[in-house]
Amino acid sequence: MTTAQLRSAEDLGAIIALVRKRNGLTQRQLAERLGVSQRYVSELELGKPKIADERYFRLLALLGITLFAEVADG
Numbered sequence: 135m136t137t138a139q140l141r142s143a144e145d146l147g148a149i150i151a152l153v154r155k156r157n158g159l160t161q162r163q164l165a166e167r168l169g170v171s172q173r174y175v176s177e178l179e180l181g182k183p184k185i186a187d188e189r190y191f192r193l194l195a196l197l198g199i200t201l202f203a204e205v206a207d208g
Contacts, residue, residue: 144181151179153197167196 154164154175161175168175168189178193194200 147179147181149199150193150197153199154179157197164193164196168193 154161159167161179162172165172165175170189
């Protein structure tokens with residue numbers, strides 16, 4: 135299992151691209167499954183913050199990405 139610390143939209147974009155490729159998907163195939171354009175997927179992978187709705191969570195679920203957050207007390 136690979137773990138990564140997300141520090142920026144670029145980090146998330148790189149992870150999306152890596153996992154998409156590991157799953158054997160092209161940007162166009164992923165876009166079709168999400169119901170968005172290939173350009174949208176490309177911009178996500180470049181780290182352009184375009185996700186502002188439930189598509190973000192659909193994308194993560196489709197690629198099998200789970201986000202975890204550790205919150206310190208006090």
